[in-house]
Amino acid sequence: xxxxxxxxxxxxxxxxxxxxxxxxxxxxxxxxxxxxxxxxxxxxxxxxxxxxxxxxxxxxxxxxxxxxxxxxxxxxxxxxxxxxxxxxxxxxxxxxxxxxxxxxxxxxxxxxxxxxxxxxxxxxxxxxxxxxxxxxxxxxxxxxxxxxxxxxxxxxxxxxxxxxxxxxxxxxxxxxxxxxxxxxxxxxxxxxxxxxxxxxxxxxxxxxxxxxxxxxxxxxxxxxxxxxxxxxxxxxxxxxxxxxxxxxxxxxxxxxxxxxxxxxxxxxxxxxxxxxxxxxxxxxxxxxxx
Numbered sequence: 001x002x003x004x005x006x007x008x009x010x011x012x013x014x015x016x017x018x019x020x021x022x023x024x025x026x027x028x029x030x031x032x033x034x035x036x037x038x039x040x041x042x043x044x045x046x047x048x049x050x051x052x053x054x055x056x057x058x059x060x061x062x063x064x065x066x067x068x069x070x071x072x073x074x075x076x077x078x079x080x081x082x083x084x085x086x087x088x089x090x091x092x093x094x095x096x097x098x099x100x101x102x103x104x105x106x107x108x109x110x111x112x113x114x115x116x117x118x119x120x121x122x123x124x125x126x127x128x129x130x131x132x133x134x135x136x137x138x139x140x141x142x143x144x145x146x147x148x149x150x151x152x153x154x155x156x157x158x159x160x161x162x163x164x165x166x167x168x169x170x171x172x173x174x175x176x177x178x179x180x181x182x183x184x185x186x187x188x189x190x191x192x193x194x195x196x197x198x199x200x201x202x203x204x205x206x207x208x209x210x211x212x213x214x215x216x217x218x219x220x221x222x223x224x225x226x227x228x229x230x231x232x233x234x235x236x237x238x239x240x241x242x243x244x245x246x247x248x249x250x251x252x253x254x255x256x257x258x259x260x261x262x263x264x265x266x267x268x269x270x271x272x273x274x275x276x277x278x279x280x281x282x283x284x285x286x287x288x289x290x
Contacts, residue, residue: 004108004144006131007152012102013073014132015058015080018066019092026060026067029086031175031199033190037062042070042119042130044185046164046175047082052198054173055082057164057185059130061119066092068117070102070130072165100132103139104152111143123183124279126159154242160277162212166224167239167247175199176208177249182280210236211252211282214275215267217244222268229266230258238267250274252282 017026027034032045037060046057056079058071071079076096083094104121106128112118115134121127131142139146156163161183164170168178180186181203188203202208215221215228221241228236228248235258236250248267255265255274264271276282 004105004110004142005147005151005155006103006105006110006139006142006144007147007149008139009102009104009149009152011073011149012070013076014097014100014102015069015071015076015083015094016063016066016097017069017083017092017094018064019090020065021091022066025087025090025092027190028192029083029194030060031180031186031193031195032060032184033187034060034067036187037067040119042122044122044180044183046180046185047079048175048193048195048199049171050195052174052195052202053171054164054168054175054178054180055171057178057180059119059122061117061132063117068097068100068132070132074165075170099135101135101137103131103133103142105129105131105142105144106152106155107144111141113137113141123185124159124161127156127161150242153240154245157214157240157242157245157247160214160247160275160280162239162247167212168249173210173249174202174208176202177210177212179212179280181208182282209251209253210249211280212239212247212249213252213280213282214277215246215248215265215272216275217246217267217270217272219270220244221246221270221272226268228272230254231261231263235265245275246272248272 030045061068117132227234235254239247
């Protein structure tokens, strides 16, 4: 891809966690190793329930004496409240930070305006950069072709990368199901974090039966939330959709059984084939890896 493309992501927000204990505070809570978050870098991480399910997913960006957490706007206030629950006597301050707007840029590198923070998307290099723009900064200052949010999500879907709230419901999916283990979202060697025992057990026993993978329809796909069926039985749910391409949370073992039996998979009335992205270390039960 030769040109720079950039889209403003209006559904994203920033939460600031600052203070002398910010690093140790987050280290004991989130799924990834906070020490991997370096200047001009970021980590992909989540905060889980004690039962190991994802409550929030976000990017953690070093900033001054603390960190910026880029998160879904609809979950920002709830994250502030949840982190406050864990704060106790820790020397940290937690608040939404309205100073920044969030953009994504992919293709050639963007031009960085004064006051902006940019970092490579830590999930997958092909996704490009995330850029935190100071309030009042135009997207045009990046020197990129301006794209819509739908174009960004089409890019993400084509790469097979899920997003919380679109491809899995918060509070209802394990990190392995959301591909955290394969998209640099969890560190199994960092020590304790909320829900760590469950996640480690799933890793070591290989018990993750559901995964979010790509699907390609023979025609335009139906809306998100449509069941994926095999022989009339539901084996998963359609998530993000862009034309005939989408992502779906599926029981891969049941998809493999359907393939072996010659039973097609369908999203509503549309026949679909699985598309396992090249970066995923998974067996493709219904199609060759792409």
